[in-house]
Amino acid sequence: MQLQTQSFALNLLPSPNFAKPIERREFISLKRDPSRPISLRCSVSTTLDTPATASTHKPFPAEVSRSIMELSSVGTLSTLTHDGWPLGVGVRFAVDKDGTPVLCLNRSVSPDKRSALHVQLEQCGLRTPQCTIQGSIGRPGDDTVLKRLSATWREKFGEEVKEDSLYVVAVDRVLQMEDFMEDGIWVASSDYKNASPDPLRDIAEDIVNQINANNMEDIFRFCNVYVDLDFVVSETKMIWMDRLGFDLRVWSPRGVYDVRIPFPMEVTDEKGAKSSFNGMSQLAWEVEKSYCPADFNKVKLLKQVVGSSHSHKGGGQ
Numbered sequence: 592m593q594l595q596t597q598s599f600a601l602n603l604l605p606s607p608n609f610a611k612p613i614e615r616r617e618f619i620s621l622k623r624d625p626s627r628p629i630s631l632r633c634s635v636s637t638t639l640d641t642p643a644t645a646s647t648h649k650p651f652p653a654e655v656s657r658s659i660m661e662l663s664s665v666g667t668l669s670t671l672t673h674d675g676w677p678l679g680v681g682v683r684f685a686v687d688k689d690g691t692p693v694l695c696l697n698r699s700v701s702p703d704k705r706s707a708l709h710v711q712l713e714q715c716g717l718r719t720p721q722c723t724i725q726g727s728i729g730r731p732g733d734d735t736v737l738k739r740l741s742a743t744w745r746e747k748f749g750e751e752v753k754e755d756s757l758y759v760v761a762v763d764r765v766l767q768m769e770d771f772m773e774d775g776i777w778v779a780s781s782d783y784k785n786a787s788p789d790p791l792r793d794i795a796e797d798i799v800n801q802i803n804a805n806n807m808e809d810i811f812r813f814c815n816v817y818v819d820l821d822f823v824v825s826e827t828k829m830i831w832m833d834r835l836g837f838d839l840r841v842w843s844p845r846g847v848y849d850v851r852i853p854f855p856m857e858v859t860d861e862k863g864a865k866s867s868f869n870g871m872s873q874l875a876w877e878v879e880k881s882y883c884p885a886d887f888n889k890v891k892l893l894k895q896v897v898g899s900s901h902s903h904k905g906g907g908q
Contacts, residue, residue, distance in 0.1 A: 648835045648836050648851060648853035648854075649833075649835060649836070649851060650789055650833055650834070650835060651782075651786065652765075652767040652776045652778050653765070653767075653778045653779075653782040653783045653785075653786035654786045654787065654788065654789060655720060655722070655767055655789075656690075656722040656724075656765050656767045656778055656783055656786070657690050657783065657786045657787065657788040657789075658712075658788040658789045658792045658833075659710055659711075659712045659720060659721070659722050659767075660686045660690055660692065660710060660722065660724075660788075661686060661788045661792055662712055662792055662793070663684075663710045663711070663712055664683055664684065664685070664747065664748070665681060665682065665683055665684070665710075666681070666682060666684055666692075666708050666709055666710035666711075667679045667680070667681055667682070667708070667709045667710075668680055668681075668682045668694065668706060668707075668708050668728075669706060669707045669708075669709070670700055670701055670703075670705070670706045670728065671701050671703045671705065672701055673701050673702075679709075682694050682695075682696070682708075683695065683748070684708065684710075685740075685743050685744050685746075685747035685748070686743075687739075687740065687743055687759070689784040690762065690783055690784055690786075691759050691760065691761070691762060691784075692708050692724060692759065692760040692762075693740050693743055693744060693757060693758075693759055694708075694728070694757070694758045694759070694760070695744065695752050695753075695756050695757060695758075696756055696758050697756060700728055700729075700758070704727040704728055704729055705725075705726075705727060706725075706726060706727065706728040706760055707723055707724065707725050707726075708723070708724045708726075708760055709721065709722075709723045709724075710722055710723075710724075714796070714799075714830055714831040715796060715799050715800065715803070715828075715829070715830060715831065717828060717830045717840050718769070718770050718830050718831065718838075718840075718849075719770055719771060720767070720768065720769050720770060721767070721768045721770075721771075721775075722765050722766065722767045722768070723765065723766040723768075723775075724760055724762055724765050725762075725763050725764050725765070725766070726760045726761045726762045726763040726764075726780075727760070727761045727763070728758055728759070728760050728761075729758065729759065729761065730757070730758060730759075731757060731758075731759055737754045737757060738754075740757050740759070741754055741757065744757070762780045762783055762784065763780055764777055764778065764779060764780055764783075765777070765778040765780075765783045766778070772897075789833045789834055790834055790858075790859045790860065791832060791833055791834055791858070791860075791861070791864055792833075794861050794864075795831055795832045795833065796831075798832055798861065798864060798865070799829045799830070799831060799832055799837075802829050802868070803828050803829055806868075806872070807827075809868075809872045809875070810827050810828070810829060810839065811824060811827060812872070812875045812876065812879055813839065813852060813871070813872075813875055814827050814839065814841060814850075815875075815879065816874075816875040816878050816879055816885065816889075817852050817871075817875065817887075817889060817890055818850050818852070818889055818890045818893075819889040819890065819891045820893075822843045822844065822845045823843060823844070824841055824842070824843055825842050825843055825844065826841075826842040827839055827840065827841045827842065828840050830849065832864060834854075834857050834858055834859060835853060835854060835857060836851060836852055836853035836854045837851075837852055837854075838850070838851050838852075839852065840896070841893070846895055846896075847895070847896040847897075848893040848894060848895055848896060849893075849894045849896055850890060850892070850893050850894070851890065851892070852871075852890055853890075854867045854871075855867055855870065855871065
C-alpha cells in the first residue's frame, strides 16, 4: 500500500532570520517581523469520515496495529481450556520482525489451538487504541526459528528464556480499535505482516508530552486556525503523533471532540516532526495576526467523544 499525502508549501522571501535552516530540535515559537514581505501558498486537506486511507491523513489500521504491538509488552491471551471453557490470562510478549507475537508460557496449551491476544496502548492518558490478534498458538517449528525467537525475547526483556517455553501466535486476522466502546476494523493477516510500524512510535509520547507542557498556546492556535470550528474551545491537548499528523482532544461547552490535523508532508524522525510542528506554529501565528491570509482548506471533521473514561475535561491529569 502506498500512501499519498498532500502538502502545503511556504515560500518565504530571504531574510537574515531565515537564511539558514533551524537546527534546534526543541519546539519553538517563531515570530516573523510583520514589516518583512512574505508570500505563501498552502493547502491543508480536510479529513473524511472513512476508513484510514491517504485521504484521511492517518496510518492504515495495519500500521497502527503493528505500532501497538511494537510499543507494548503485556497483553491478555485467551485460549480454550481442556474442558472447553475460554480462559484469559495476562502474558508478556515480544514480536518477530513480521509482527508475529512471541510468548513465554509455563503451561501447555489446549489441543484446540485457537487463541486471541488482546493488547492495549494508552496514549498520554487520553485514548487507548487496541488490537486483538486471532490465530493459532503453537510451538516454533525448528531450532533455527527457536534461536531467532530467543534472541528477540532477549532483546525485548534483557533476559534469557528456555526455548521449550516459547510459543508463537500464527496471525489469522487482527481487529484494530481506536478506543474503548468504538467499532473496530478487521485487518487481514497479509496486510498486518506487510505493514511497517510508525517511525515515530518510540518518541511520540515524549514529543506529545513536551508539546502539552510547553506549547499549549500553539495548540489552541491550531484549533482556531487549522480547524473549522463554530464554538469556543475551553481546553485542548494533543493525544498522539505519527508520521502523517497528530490528533487533538478538544473540550468545549458543546461537548468533547477529537480532530486530526495533517502534517505538511510525511515525517520520518524526531527532527522532521519538530520541524513540521514549528513551521505550522509559525504559519498559524502569522494567520492569526493577519500578516498573511488563511489560504488553505480547514479541517472540517470533528469526531465526538462519547462514553469514554478519557473524555472528561483534564483527562490524564
